[in-house]
Amino acid sequence: MSTSKAMPAAVVLFALGVVAIVAMxxxxxxxxxxxxxxxxxxxxxxxxxxxxxSAVRNSRRRA
Structure with a gap:
């Protein structure tokens, strides 16, 4: 199963946002x-x- 390059970036962005929310x-x-x-x-x-x-784009690419 291949993942796009956008998915790791999405995980990092989301994690940084959650860390900022917890810091608040x-x-x-x-x-x-x-x-x-x-x-x-x-x-x-x-x-x-x-x-x-990214997930939607990756699933449409395979179908």
């Missing part, structure tokens, strides 16, 4: 830099979307 919960009320909030807000959904797109 761990930090609590203490101030975090704005890039942490932006990373949590953008990276996890972008990784999920890229992963779904």
């Amino acid at each position: 919960f761990v930090a609590g009320d203490r101030g975090l830099p704005a890039w942490v909030f932006a990373a949590g807000w953008l990276l996890a959904p972008a990784g999920l979307a890229l992963g779904v797109f």
Whole structure:
């Protein structure tokens, strides 16, 4: 089974987004830099979307 090159990138993006979200919960009320909030807000959904797109494209290629 071959995977596209986009799938590992999607996993990395999603993992970085999840790490940023966990960092927000761990930090609590203490101030975090704005890039942490932006990373949590953008990276996890972008990784999920890229992963779904890659999986759909890979399944259509084989059919």
